[in-house]
Amino acid sequence: MYSQKVMDLFKCPHNMGEIKDADGIGKVGNPVCGDLMEVYIKVGKNKEGKEILTDIKVKTFGCVAAIATSSIITDMAKGKTLEEAKKISKGDIAKELGGLPPIKMHCSVLSSEGLLKAIENYEMKKRKK
Amino acid sequence: MDVYLDNAASTKVDDEVIKAMQPFFSDKFGNASSLHQYGNEAKEALEESRALIAKKLNAEPREIIFTSGGTESNNFALKGVAFANKDRGRHIITSKIEHDCVISSCKWLEKQGFTVTYLPVDKYGRVSPDDVAGAIRKDTIITSVMHANNEIGTIEPIEEIAKICREKNVYFHTDACQSLTKVPLDAKKFDLVTINSHKIHGPKGVGALYIKNGTKIDALMHGGGHEFNMRSGTENVAGIVGFAKAASQMKEEHINHMANLRDRMIDGVLNRISDVQLNGPRDKRLCNNANIAFHYIEGESIMTYLDMDGIAVSTGSACSSKSLEPSHVLLAIGLKHEIAHGSLRISFSKYNTKEEVNYTLDKLEESVKKLREISPLTR
Numbered sequence: 001m002y003s004q005k006v007m008d009l010f011k012c013p014h015n016m017g018e019i020k021d022a023d024g025i026g027k028v029g030n031p032v033c034g035d036l037m038e039v040y041i042k043v044g045k046n047k048e049g050k051e052i053l054t055d056i057k058v059k060t061f062g063c064v065a066a067i068a069t070s071s072i073i074t075d076m077a078k079g080k081t082l083e084e085a086k087k088i089s090k091g092d093i094a095k096e097l098g099g100l101p102p103i104k105m106h107c108s109v110l111s112s113e114g115l116l117k118a119i120e121n122y123e124m125k126k127r128k129k
Numbered sequence: 130m131d132v133y134l135d136n137a138a139s140t141k142v143d144d145e146v147i148k149a150m151q152p153f154f155s156d157k158f159g160n161a162s163s164l165h166q167y168g169n170e171a172k173e174a175l176e177e178s179r180a181l182i183a184k185k186l187n188a189e190p191r192e193i194i195f196t197s198g199g200t201e202s203n204n205f206a207l208k209g210v211a212f213a214n215k216d217r218g219r220h221i222i223t224s225k226i227e228h229d230c231v232i233s234s235c236k237w238l239e240k241q242g243f244t245v246t247y248l249p250v251d252k253y254g255r256v257s258p259d260d261v262a263g264a265i266r267k268d269t270i271i272t273s274v275m276h277a278n279n280e281i282g283t284i285e286p287i288e289e290i291a292k293i294c295r296e297k298n299v300y301f302h303t304d305a306c307q308s309l310t311k312v313p314l315d316a317k318k319f320d321l322v323t324i325n326s327h328k329i330h331g332p333k334g335v336g337a338l339y340i341k342n343g344t345k346i347d348a349l350m351h352g353g354g355h356e357f358n359m360r361s362g363t364e365n366v367a368g369i370v371g372f373a374k375a376a377s378q379m380k381e382e383h384i385n386h387m388a389n390l391r392d393r394m395i396d397g398v399l400n401r402i403s404d405v406q407l408n409g410p411r412d413k414r415l416c417n418n419a420n421i422a423f424h425y426i427e428g429e430s431i432m433t434y435l436d437m438d439g440i441a442v443s444t445g446s447a448c449s450s451k452s453l454e455p456s457h458v459l460l461a462i463g464l465k466h467e468i469a470h471g472s473l474r475i476s477f478s479k480y481n482t483k484e485e486v487n488y489t490l491d492k493l494e495e496s497v498k499k500l501r502e503i504s505p506l507t508r
Contacts, residue, residue, distance in 0.1 A: 010433065016503040031467035031506060034427055034455070038505040059505040061467075063429040067503070103453065 003098035006068040013067050015074035017057045024125070026117030029110050035062030037070050039114040043082070043122055050081045058114070065104035069111040072096050082119050088112055131439040132485040136328070136417055137279055137307060137476035138443055142371070143330040149374040150332065153367035161364045162353065171366045178373035185376050186316040186324070188339050194359045195369050198336040199306040200230040201349070202323035203273075205338050205360070206302045207234045209346040210271045210321070211243055214300075218268030219243045224256045224285075225461040226278055228304060232457070235273075248274075253410040254283035254462050262293045271300040276322075277308040280445060280458040280474055281409030282418030284312055291319050300344065306336075310379035311387075311416050320344050326368065330478070331375030335368035383479040388416040390477045390486050395419050397490040402497055408445075408459060408472055417477040420445070422459075422468045423497050425506035431473055434496035440489050445472040467506070 002010075019040040029036040042055035056078055058070040073093060077085045093108040094100045100108060133141070153174065159167025161175045176190070183190040196202045211221060223235055225247045235245045246264045250256055256274050265272075272294050277284045287303050294301040302321035305314055309324045316322050316339045325336030340346055340359065352361030391414075398405055404424040423431060428444030435442055445456035454460075455469035464472070475489070501507045 010430070011437065013503065027505075031470070033466070034453070034470040036505055059503055061425065061504045061506050062427050064433050066427070067430060 001101055002064060002068075003100075005072075005096075005098040006065065006100070009068040009071045009097070010064045013060075013071035015057050015071065015078075016059065018059055019055060019057050022057075022118075024118040024120075024122030026114045026119070026121055028114040028117055029062070029066075031061060035066040035107060035110060036060070037062070037066070037110055037114040039070075039073075039111075039118040041115075041118045041122060046081070052079060052081050053077050053085055054079075056115075056118075058111075062107065062110075063104070065100055065107040066110065068097060069093055069100075069108045070114070073111040073115055077115055082123075086116055086119055088115065130485070130488050132481070132489055133441050134475045134477060134481065134485070134489065135441045135443050136478040136481075137474060139327050139333065140330045140478050141480060142327075142332055143375060143378055145378060146331055146371045146374045150367045150371040153370055157366075159366075161366055162355065171364075174370050175364055175366055178369045181373040182324075182337060182376055185310075186314060186322065186339055188316040189342065191357065192316070192339050192342055194338045194340055194356045195364060195372075196336045196338055196360055197334055197365070198327070199228070199304065199323055199325040202325070202336050202338040203228065203230045203304055204234050205349045206321040206323060206340075206346075207231065207238065207271065207273060209349060210300050210302070210344070211238050211241075213345045213347040214270040215243075218266075218270045220266050220269040221245045222248065222261060222264050222269060222272040222299075224248045224250060224274050226250050226254055226256075226280075226283075226458045227273065227275055228279055228306070231273055231275070231304060250283075250461050252463050254278050254281050254458065255410070255413075256285050256290065258286055258289040258293055261290050262297075265294070265297045265299055269297070269299045271302060273302040273304070275307075276303045276305040276314065277312060277415045277418075278409070278458060279307045280456055281420045281462065282307075282415035283409050284308070284413045284415065288318055307415060307418075310376060311384060316341070321346075326372035326375055329375045329379060332368050332371045335365050335372045337372070379479075384416045386479060387477045387481070390481050390483065391417060391419050393483065393486050394475055394477075394490070395421070397486065398493065401490060401494055406468070408462065408464065419475040419477075420472060421475070422464065422472040424468065424471060425504045426497060426500040427470050428472055430500050431471075431493070431496050434499065435489070435492055438492045438496075440492055442489075443474045443476075445469055445474065 022040040044054035090108040161171040322339040327333040408420040459469035
């Protein structure tokens with residue numbers, strides 16, 4: 001049912017946990033529907049002075065696909081500029097995982113939305129300062 | 130270690146059953162309807178098997194109709210009785226925790242102009258006989274309540290319910306797929322009983338419907354008039370022989386053995402892992418069923434970690450089904466969605482051992498810990 005990549009990431013998911021002094025936090029999903037994700041980000045600047053994701057961690061309640069998608073998005077987003085990270089789509093995630101069963105596509109939506117929300121949370125806090 | 134703990138889904142075919150079936154693929158391959166010696170041989174085996182199954186249920190051989198399995202038998206019982214008795218009424222009673230094939234048959238019958246009452250259950254999954262009595266109307270033709278639930282193992286008070294139905298002249302059907310050979314059943318007390326083979330170490334693709342003499346029912350399959358004109362189609366002789374062999378293999382000691390493993394598993398989980406709950410009752414429960422909810426984590430994930438360690442169980446989580454809704458049975462007993470999502474069904478057979486249960490407990494503890502570490506619900 002699942003690709004090897006999904007199974008590998010499910011077995012040893014990357015960047016799981018939370019960041020205590022996170023710059024942005026994104027919470028998506030609902031335990032009632034069977035999946036819930038919390039994405040934590042740290043933001044810094046690259047050599048060109050653009051804001052990038054220096055660290056990202058995630059906590060997930062959910063199925064195999066939910067855990068694998070939340071793990072892969074941390075790998076895909078780390079080091080990217082905020083603008084680049086915002087553009088990571090559910091299709092990109094599924095492709096990177098070597099495909100997902102159609103019924104599980106909503107899991108990849110969830111992780112891209114989680115990341116987006118974390119970035120928006122950071123930007124909102126920055127505006128308020 | 131490979132551990133198979135999904136025996137409520139299907140079971141390993143017993144070696145003796147395979148041995149009994151073998152000749153009916155090779156030497157005795159005849160059609161039981163043929164009049165030559167090949168046919169006679171097949172016919173003889175068919176009738177011997179029918180007599181064996183009938184005896185097991187305390188029924189007459191003529192009351193046993195072989196089918197392709199539990200789904201067909203349940204469809205046959207409900208649709209067959211509904212259509213044959215529609216002049217008398219169009220109301221059907223069942224419960225919210227029946228197998229999908231009963232619920233889906235009822236939903237289909239609703240589209241054909243029948244009315245169905247789906248009775249609720251209590252927190253242990255028990256249907257109340259009083260509720261059945263209260264739901265019976267003048268136009269009620271049949272009530273269908275399962276003998277034992279396939280997910281949470283609740284044994285239903287079907288004798289009481291059947292008695293109420295009989296007094297009111299309403300047919301009573303029970304789906305006994307999970308309970309066959311595990312819980313005593315006297316078919317004489319019921320009008321229709323569904324049984325099948327592959328849950329009791331028999332082959333897949335064979336089951337039966339007990340139909341009490343005199344029950345008004347239409348056939349689903351029309352054709353050459355097999356099975357007393359109730360189910361046309363060349364009989365699956367090898368399968369039926371295997372079914373009868375399997376039904377006569379189960380011994381009292383197997384039931385005790387499974388009940389011991391079940392209790393060892395339930396007690397082990399409750400003692401070793403925090404924030405868990407047993408779904409379904411502690412007593413009046415199938416000897417081979419355990420169903421446990423693990424809070425803060427999701428069932429498919431636990432199941433998959435166990436699978437990586439060679440352990441096969443199943444889950445009531447939505448994420449492993451086609452619908453994304455968690456099990457209708459777990460919701461019917463009042464579980465919150467997130468608790469239902471974290472439920473596992475562990476079901477035993479005579480082949481399981483104490484060592485397998487110990488190994489599973491160890492791996493379960495590890496998997497739950499690992500998943501709780503990454504869950505945002507763990508606080």
